[in-house]
Amino acid sequence: MLRFLVFSDLHLEDCTDGLARLDTILRHAQEEQVEFIVSLGDLCFPTDSYSPVMDRLRSCGIPVHHTIGNHDVQDWDIADSLRFLGKLRPYEAFEAGGYKFIILDTCYWKSEAGEFHFPNKQRIPSLYPVLPQEQLTWLEQQLSDGKKYIIFSHMSLVNPFARRGIANKEDVQKLFAGKDILLCMNGHDHGSDLKWVNGVPYYTISSASQFCWWGGDPPRVENLFYKDPLHVIVEVDESEIRILGMESEFAALKPEDVGVYDYRWNGVDVHPIAQSQVLPRKK
Numbered sequence: 343m344l345r346f347l348v349f350s351d352l353h354l355e356d357c358t359d360g361l362a363r364l365d366t367i368l369r370h371a372q373e374e375q376v377e378f379i380v381s382l383g384d385l386c387f388p389t390d391s392y393s394p395v396m397d398r399l400r401s402c403g404i405p406v407h408h409t410i411g412n413h414d415v416q417d418w419d420i421a422d423s424l425r426f427l428g429k430l431r432p433y434e435a436f437e438a439g440g441y442k443f444i445i446l447d448t449c450y451w452k453s454e455a456g457e458f459h460f461p462n463k464q465r466i467p468s469l470y471p472v473l474p475q476e477q478l479t480w481l482e483q484q485l486s487d488g489k490k491y492i493i494f495s496h497m498s499l500v501n502p503f504a505r506r507g508i509a510n511k512e513d514v515q516k517l518f519a520g521k522d523i524l525l526c527m528n529g530h531d532h533g534s535d536l537k538w539v540n541g542v543p544y545y546t547i548s549s550a551s552q553f554c555w556w557g558g559d560p561p562r563v564e565n566l567f568y569k570d571p572l573h574v575i576v577e578v579d580e581s582e583i584r585i586l587g588m589e590s591e592f593a594a595l596k597p598e599d600v601g602v603y604d605y606r607w608n609g610v611d612v613h614p615i616a617q618s619q620v621l622p623r624k625k
């Protein structure tokens with residue numbers, strides 16, 4: 343059985359207790375002796391003032407695999423973010439426990455002029471993220487070796503709500519057809535969700551820190567922090583995948599305080615939980 347820990351959207355720049363949150367996550371990973379840790383992006387701004395984040399991740403004694411999130415490249419080039427994270431490539435694959443793990447970089451958008459990586463220096467609102475052609479070609483190659491795959495991305499590969507997921511969902515799903523895709527996991531939506539599409543489970547993990555709400559007139563942003571740093575441990579064996587989640591509480595403001603009464607927002611569930619799930623493996 344293979345076990346790994348996944349967290350996402352720590353957004354250290356928004357938190358006063360982000361390092362303590364990270365310490366709690368890393369302590370749990372050490373106690374549970376997981377094989378590796380995956381960050382699904384939006385970790386922190388890639389500047390010297392956040393270097394204690396990387397110091398902790400580098401010294402925790404467990405390999406950490408990073409996914410690029412839009413806030414990791416909000417005001418910086420991808421090269422700056424890669425340097426900060428100690429990552430060689432924005433998308434990559436690795437193997438562990440007989441499985442192949444593929445980390446995508448979904449922080450692109452497309453216009454008539456071509457495909458561009460964030461940052462969105464013009465601050466164009468409502469950009470629709472996309473998995474660019476170069477990465478689709480690479481992904482197709484990666485999926486050609488008959489292995490069992492688990493896919494990580496920052497943006498959802500299936501969420502159709504308000505341009506949260508990538509625009510070219512069908513292109514990716516076509517590449518998955520006939521392949522043994524055990525699980526896809528993403529962050530970015532600051533809520534939780536599970537969708538099955540063509541026999542593939544797509545799991546969205548809540549932020550480790552907060553439900554980030556925006557709206558109102560005049561427009562404003564509210565960070566609704568959780569008391570605990572949400573994260574999951576994933577166990578994979580021959581018969582099933584177990585996602586071991588956790589529950590927390592809102593520390594102060596709750597969704598109803600910003601007018602979200604049904605706890606659904608941007609296509610996800612914004613209860614302060616990281617959903618537990620038991621997913622049967624495809625036969």
Ligand SMILES: [Fe+2]
Pocket residue numbers: 351353384411413530531532
């Ligand atoms: Fe985020």
Ligand SMILES: [Fe+2]
Pocket residue numbers: 384411412413496529530531
């Ligand atoms: Fe994000």
